[in-house]
Amino acid sequence: MRFLSCAAACAMAFSLPATAQTPDPANWPAVLEEARGQTVYWHAWGGDPRINAFIEEVGAELSQRHGVTLEHVRLADTADAVTRVVSERAAGRDTGGAVDAIWINGANFASMKEQGLLFGPFAESLPNWPLVDTDANPAILIDFTLPVEGYGSPWAMFQMVFEYDSAAVPEPPRSLEALRTWIADNPGRFTYPQPPDFLGTSFLKQALYGVLDDPTVLLGPSEAVDYDAVTAPLWAFLDEITPNLWRSGRAYPANEPALGQLLADGEVDIGFSFNPGRASAAISDGELPDTVRTMVFEEGTLANSSYLSIPYNAANQAGALVLANLILDPEIQALAQDPAVLGFQTVLGMDRLAPVDRARFDALELGIATLAPDEMGTGLLEPHPSWMTRIAADWTERYGTAQ
C-alpha cells in the first residue's frame, strides 16, 4: 500500500494545475465560431443499442444546429478512455488528444480530476446551465462525495431500482431485511454482478446502507473510521445469503446487462438497475415479459448522476463544449427521458423551462414498469469513493478467489 500511495502522490506532483483556457465558455459566440466544422469524439459506453441510437440522434442535432460532427467512440469500458488520456500524457501529448468528451462518473471521474486530466471548470458557464435544477437536486454537484466543481456537466440522474417478475414474485421484498428472508425462502433466485463491477459494488453499498445504524459514516473516507467494525454486519449479511444465491454464489454475472439477461431467461426472479426506465424499455423491445415491474427499498436506494467531462488535452474542446451544452437542451433532455428512447431522469428543473419545453416533458408516458417520481422514495447519497474501492477489494478476498 505504501507503494500505491507513493505512486499516487508522484502522479499528483506531475500534474499541472489547469492553465488559461483556449475556448472560454463565458464567451459563447466565440466558442460556437471555433466549434463550427470540428469533429467531436465522444467516448461513451457502447453496450446498449438504445443509448447508441440516442447518441446518434444527438449527433444529427449537433451537426444541424451548430455544424459540429459527432463521432461516438463505443467503449466496452469507460476506463479505456481514461487509459487513453493517461497514455497521451505519458507520451507528452498535451494538446491534440484523441478524446474530446467522456461520459463519466464515480471512480473514473475521481481519478481524472485528482490527476488534473480534466479541462475546466466549464459546466457552470454553459448557456443552458441556469435550466439545471441544483436546488431540488443538490446531489448533482457532488459525484460520489467529490465536489464536481464544474469539471463535469451533469446530464442525467440515476437511482437504483429492483426489477422483478410480478408473475413469479407477487409480493416482492421492499427492504434489505425482507430481501434477506426472501433469499432464504427462494434459494438460487437472486444474485448481483461480481464486484469490482460498478453495479455489483453498488449493491454492496446498498446493503451497507441497510445494515448500518448510522450510515452517515459512509460519506467520509473509510480511513476515518473503524472500517472493520463498520463493515462487519455487511460481511455477516453476505455470509448468510451467499449459499442461497444463484449458483450458490459459486459464479456471478459479469455486469448489469448480464444480470438483465438472467432476469430475461428466468434464471433469477429479482434483478436491479440504475436506470429506473430500463425495464419498461426492455419490455417494449420484447426483451422482458410485460409482467416485470420495478420497486425501491423503503429505506431508500442509491442515487447518482452521469457527467460529460472534457480531457485537458482534447483536440476539439470548443466542439465538446457545444456538445455539453446541447445535451442540456430541453428538447434533448426530454428525448432522453422518453421511456421509449432511454428513460433517463432529467437534470432540468420544470419551473425553469419555457411552457413549450415543459409541455414536452408533460407529454411523456412513464412506461408500464416505471415508477412515478413520487414513488421513487429516498435517493441515498453515494458513499465516499474509498468505500467502493475497499469493499470491492475485500469482497474479492473473501468471495472472489475461493475456488
Added chain:
Amino acid sequence: MIRAAPGLVVALMALPVAAGLAGAFLPAFGFFPALGGDRFSLEPWRALLVWPGLGAAVRLSLVTGIGATLLSLAATLLIVAAWQGTRSFRVVTSLLAPLLSLPHAAAAFGLAFLIAPSGWVARALSPWATGWERPPDLLIVNDPAGLALIAGLVMKEVPFLLLMTLAALGQADSARRMAVARSLGYGRVTGWAKTVLPSIYRQIRLPVFAVLAYSMSVVDVALILGPTRPPTLAVQVLDWMTSPDLSLRFLASAGAVLQLLLVLGALGAWVLAERLVAARGRLWAASGGRGQALDLPLRALSTLPMGLIAAGVGLGLVGLGLWSVSGLWRFPDLLPQSYGLRVWSDQSAQLWRLTATTATLAGLSALIALILTVAYLQAGASHSVGIIYLPLLVPQIAFLPGLSALGLWAGLDGSLGAVLAVHLVFVLPYVALSLADPWRAWDARAGLAAATLGAGPWRVLTRVRLPMLLRALCIAFAVGFATSVAQYLPTLLIGAGRVSTLTTEAVALAASGNRRLIGVWAIMQMALPMLVFIMALAVPAWIARHRQGVKVA
C-alpha cells in the same frame, strides 16, 4: 529488393516487439514515469505475490491452456489419421472455412447459449424430460475448473490445426507413405502415425506452439466461458490494466510478465515432452505392431470430436442467428414467441460502413504480409527472422500498451495507416506460419529442372514455385485476412477509437450481453472472413482441375 526483405521484415517486427516488451517489463519493475514510477523496484512483484487469487489464476491458465492444446492436437491428428484420403475427409475439409472464419468470441457465445442452464439443450429437454419449468441452478458456463473454457478453445483450435495439417499434407508425400504402410499390413491409424505423423508434426510445430500460447493467455473467450472467482491470469491482468486506479498498472505489468514467463515455461515443458514422446515413439515404431484392430474403435472415437465441434459451432451459430431475429423468447420455449428484423434494420447503416473498413484493413494487411513473407522466404532467410513469431508467443495484453505508447510517441495513432501497420505485426506471423512449412517442404527438384531448362531465379519463382504453392498461398492469405478481422485490442488502442471495425463494435456490444445484438454482429463478423476462406479453398481447386501439374493431395 528480395535481398533486403529479411532485414525489412526484422525491422518492421523488431521495433513494435521491442516497444511492446519494454512496455511490459519496465512498469513490472516499477518504472513508469508518467505514473510516478521513476525508480526500479520489486514492489509490483510483491503486490502480485500477495494477491490471494494468484495460485488459482496461474493454475487455471496452465490447466486450461495446456489441456485445450493437448485435446485440440489429439483430436486433429486422430481425425486426419482416421480419415485422410476418404470422401468423408473431403466433406470435413470443406466445412473448415466456416469453422475457421468464425471469430472466437462469436463461437464462445454460441456455445454458451447451447450449454447454459437456460440454453438450447436444456430447452430441448424441458419440461417433458427434466420437469424444469425454470432454468435449473447448475454451474455449467463459467465453471471453476474451466471445462467450458477448454471446450470453447478446442472448438476453435481444432479447425486451425486441421487447416495447418492439410497445408502440410500436400508436401509430406503422405499418399505414397500410406500406400507403402498399408501394403505392409499396417492399419490406417497406426500406419499414419508411424509414417506420416513424424514429417507432418515437424511442419505443424509452430502452429501448435501458437495454439498453446494463445490458449494460455486468451482474453475474450475466457471472459465469456471461463471461471470468474478468480478468472484466468490474462483476464485478471486485463482487469488491472483497465482499472481507473492507475497505480494498478504496475501490478498489471508484473502479471503480464508472469503470464509471459508461464507461456515460455509451458513451451519449454512441451518441447521436453516432445523429446520423450519421440523417443518412446521410435521404440513403438520399431516394435512393428500393425494395429489393424485399432482402426474401427479409433475411427468411431474420431467422429466424437468432429460431431461435437460441428454441432457446437453449427447449432451455436443457428442459435445466434435466431436470437438476432427473435422477439420475446422465454424459458423453456424451444423457439421465440415472435420474430422481427428490428435489430438488423437498426444496425444496417453501421454494419455496412464498418464492413468496408474491416475488409480494407484485412485485405491490405494480408496482401502486404503475403508479399513480405514470400520475399523473405525467397531470400532464404530462416532463423534470423524468428523474431516475427514473437507476437504470437507474447500475450497480447502484455504487448499492446507498449505498442500503443510507441504509436503515440510517433504521432501516428488514430490513422488507418497506423492500424494497418499494427495489424501487420499480428497478421505477418500467421501468414508466415501458414506459408513457411509448405514453402520449405516444396520439392526443390522442380526448380532445379526449370533452371536446367534456362529459367532464371525470378522465372522459377513466378512460373514454377508460386503456381505449385498456390493452395498454400491462398490459405495463407485467408488466414491473414481472418487474423486481421479478429483483432480487437490492437485496433482499439492504436486506432484511438477513431478506426472502428466489425470486431471493435462486436466486442463493445458484447459487453451488453444482449444476445440479439451479439447475434447480428457475430454473423457479420463471421461472414466476411468466411467468404475469403471459401474463395481460398475454391480458387486453387478450380485451377487444379484445369492444370494437372499443380494438383495437390
